[in-house]
Amino acid sequence: MEDLSDVDDVQFLDTTLRDGEQAPGVSLSPEEKARIARRLDAADVDVIEAGSACTGPGERETISRVTDLDIDATVTSFCRGLERDIDLALDCGVDGINLVVPASDRHVEGKVGTSREENVETTVDLVEYAKEHDLWVEVIGEDGSRADLDYLEELLGAALDAGADRICFADTVGHATPDRAVEAVSRLSELGPVSTHTHDDLGLAVTNALASLAAGADMVHGTVNGIGERAGNVALEEVAIALDHGYGVETMELTEVYELAKLVANTTGIPLPPNKAVVGENAFTHESGIHTDGTLKDDAMYEPYPPEKVGRERRLALGKHAGRAGVAAALDEHDIEVSEEELDEVFRRVKEIGDRGKRVTDADLLTIAEDVSGDDRERRVELADLTTVAGGGTPTASIRLTVDGEEREEAETGSGPVDAALNAVQAALGGVADTHLESYHVDAITGGTDAVVTVEVEMSRGDRTVTVTASDSDITRASVRAMVDAIDRLVADEGETVVADD
Numbered sequence: 001m002e003d004l005s006d007v008d009d010v011q012f013l014d015t016t017l018r019d020g021e022q023a024p025g026v027s028l029s030p031e032e033k034a035r036i037a038r039r040l041d042a043a044d045v046d047v048i049e050a051g052s053a054c055t056g057p058g059e060r061e062t063i064s065r066v067t068d069l070d071i072d073a074t075v076t077s078f079c080r081g082l083e084r085d086i087d088l089a090l091d092c093g094v095d096g097i098n099l100v101v102p103a104s105d106r107h108v109e110g111k112v113g114t115s116r117e118e119n120v121e122t123t124v125d126l127v128e129y130a131k132e133h134d135l136w137v138e139v140i141g142e143d144g145s146r147a148d149l150d151y152l153e154e155l156l157g158a159a160l161d162a163g164a165d166r167i168c169f170a171d172t173v174g175h176a177t178p179d180r181a182v183e184a185v186s187r188l189s190e191l192g193p194v195s196t197h198t199h200d201d202l203g204l205a206v207t208n209a210l211a212s213l214a215a216g217a218d219m220v221h222g223t224v225n226g227i228g229e230r231a232g233n234v235a236l237e238e239v240a241i242a243l244d245h246g247y248g249v250e251t252m253e254l255t256e257v258y259e260l261a262k263l264v265a266n267t268t269g270i271p272l273p274p275n276k277a278v279v280g281e282n283a284f285t286h287e288s289g290i291h292t293d294g295t296l297k298d299d300a301m302y303e304p305y306p307p308e309k310v311g312r313e314r315r316l317a318l319g320k321h322a323g324r325a326g327v328a329a330a331l332d333e334h335d336i337e338v339s340e341e342e343l344d345e346v347f348r349r350v351k352e353i354g355d356r357g358k359r360v361t362d363a364d365l366l367t368i369a370e371d372v373s374g375d376d377r378e379r380r381v382e383l384a385d386l387t388t389v390a391g392g393g394t395p396t397a398s399i400r401l402t403v404d405g406e407e408r409e410e411a412e413t414g415s416g417p418v419d420a421a422l423n424a425v426q427a428a429l430g431g432v433a434d435t436h437l438e439s440y441h442v443d444a445i446t447g448g449t450d451a452v453v454t455v456e457v458e459m460s461r462g463d464r465t466v467t468v469t470a471s472d473s474d475i476t477r478a479s480v481r482a483m484v485d486a487i488d489r490l491v492a493d494e495g496e497t498v499v500a501d502d
Contacts, residue, residue: 004214004247011219012236012251013047013098013138013195014040016264017066018078019233020223021051026268030065036224039263041071043256045236046219049098052078053088060092067093074136081112081122086130096136096165099126103141103152103170116151120158127162138195140168145176149184157191166193166219171208174201174231178211189216197221198234205234206242213243224264225272225279237261237278237310245305258311271441278310285315313465318365320354322347327365336369345372364469366489380404381429381488388417388476397421399480401428417476425483435461435487442475455479459486466490 017033020026028036033050040048050066051059067075076096077089089097101123102108108119123139130137139159141152156167169185176184181196188194196212196219198205209220226235237257243249261279265272274281284307307314318330327347331338338346349368353360369375384407385400397420398411410427414420422437429435439458454471455478468486472478 004210004243004249007213007218007243007247007249009218010213010243010249010251011046012240013049013076013219013221014045014223014236015049015221015233016040016223016227017062018049018051019221019229020227020264020268022229023227023232023268023270024229026227026270028062028267030062032267033062034065034069036260036263036267037066037069037071037073037075039256039260040224041069041073042253043260044251044253045073047074047076047096049076049078049221050092050094053092053094054078054080054082054085060088063089063092063094067095076136076138081119081126083126083129086126086133086135090133090135094135096138097130098138098140098168099123099130099159099164100140100142100170101126101155101159102143103147103155104143105148106146107143116155120155123155124158124162127159127164131163137164138166138168139164140170140195140197142170143172144169144184145171145180146173149187152184153187153191156188160192164192166195167191168195168197168219168221169212169217170197171199172197174199174205176208177202177204178207181208181211182215185212185215185217193218195219195221199228200226200231200234203231205232206238209234209239210242225261225270225276227264227268227270235277241278241305241310244309254309255311279312283307284312318350318354318360320351322350322354322360330365331369334366336366338369338373342369342372379488380491381484383481383484386421386477386480388421390417390420395420397424397476399424399428401425401484403429418479421476421480422483425480425487429487435459435490437483438465440479453478455482457482457486459483459490461490 016036017028021028037048050063053060053063063077074095076098077092077094079085079089079097079099081101086097102112102119108114108116127137127139139156141147141156144152159167167188169188185194185196194217196209196217198208220239222234222236222239224236226232240251240254243251244254258279261272272280277283284303318327324347327350328343346368350360353364382402384402387398389396394413395417396411396413397417399421400407400409408428410424412420412423412427414423436459437457438460442453442455452471452473453475454469456467456469458465458467466486466489468482470478470482470485
């Protein structure tokens with residue numbers, strides 16, 4: 001096996017738009033696929049599998065939307081072992097195809113209903129046909145991790161002899177252990193360029209991808225955030241940081257990773273788990289007093305690599321485990337000056353909230369500091385009135401804000417009452433063009449007829465970010481209150497006019 005530190009070049013094939021879209025409930029429009037493809041290209045991903053042309057006219061439209069982009073990445077379509085699939089891919093203007101042919105007896109005989117010999121002959125014919133049409137061709141032996149390795153070698157070797165550009169070891173059902181991946185890829189890499197396609201059903205997707213590279217593979221198939229059918233595909237960002245941090249091997253542009261992850265999460269509706277490696281909310285968030293104190297003294301004390309490497313920022317969270325140094329640092333981030341005695345009292349109240357099992361948001365901290373120091377903050381943005389209409393027609397919201405002592409009223413529509421209300425807030429505050437809603441989620445709902453919903457929003461302005469929660473029996477009102485409070489915090493110390501000129 002090869003030492004990964006000696007690997008010269010590792011390429012990535014992203015299949016977020018194809019295998020990732022096979023996750024339950026995910027369906028991407030042409031514009032959504034184009035938006036993600038542009039981000040993938042900006043991150044220097046080598047190959048983008050844009051979809052499966054054989055799926056239908058709608059899917060072919062989405063693939064064509066990607067091939068029409070002016071991007072550097074090679075754009076491909078997934079194709080089954082049928083000449084018709086190749087023709088449909090050609091109609092979409094792709095650069096190449098990922099030709100998937102059965103490799104295990106379960107698939108050769110049980111799924112396709114053919115013999116090993118006929119399967120090899122068909123594969124050779126299809127490769128030759130695709131190459132005659134000037135396509136880049138990768139042949140994937142489906143269910144390769146459960147295939148007879150002698151046959152897998154015969155099948156994919158014949159594909160290379162027929163002109164395929166590369167072959168792929170596919171752990172289609174996440175069956176393989178690292179030793180199986182090494183055994184298979186070691187043999188295949190003797191034949192020609194080999195890719196590896198791993199799934200996470202055993203929690204081994206990253207391990208199997210790295211084992212494959214050590215065994216001679218030079219391309220990894222994966223998806224952003226590891227989305228995909230069942231337990232998902234290997235997460236490209238995790239392989240990328242493992243190679244960079246662990247072995248000094250550069251692949252994709254890591255500073256693009258976080259924005260790409262957020263785009264895919266927001267577009268697919270599959271949220272990022274807080275504890276997700278690289279891109280999860282908690283990856284660079286410290287609450288423990290010991291960890292926070294250590295991090296303040298040395299950035300690398302409790303982190304394997306700096307957050308800036310992957311387009312992130314470090315966060316100091318406040319709660320039950322917070323330390324005095326962490327509270328002081330959080331106050332400093334918001335330019336709040338307190339005396340030593342006042343800091344002790346702020347720290348005590350923060351711990352008190354944390355001990356009740358509550359998260360201490362930025363707004364909580366600032367309110368506590370203002371109360372302790374006796375500083376009555378003058379609000380610049382306040383909610384005066386909110387009306388929503390959602391029955392039967394287009395959801396509409398009318399909002400009245402008091403901004404710097406002046407009333408401003410706007411009405412907007414949206415996909416729902418909450419969306420309409422938030423749109424109305426943004427319209428009323430047109431002068432705050434650089435205020436952005438970074439995240440929004442419902443934090444908790446009580447039961448019963450008097451249910452109360454708690455909404456948490458994270459908003460940013462320039463390099464400042466605040467997180468605010470608001471509770472109400474009406475989710476729309478809770479959402480607007482949280483958003484308005486966050487905006488008020490962000491503009492509290494700014495001198496420019498908040499209200500846009502009419």
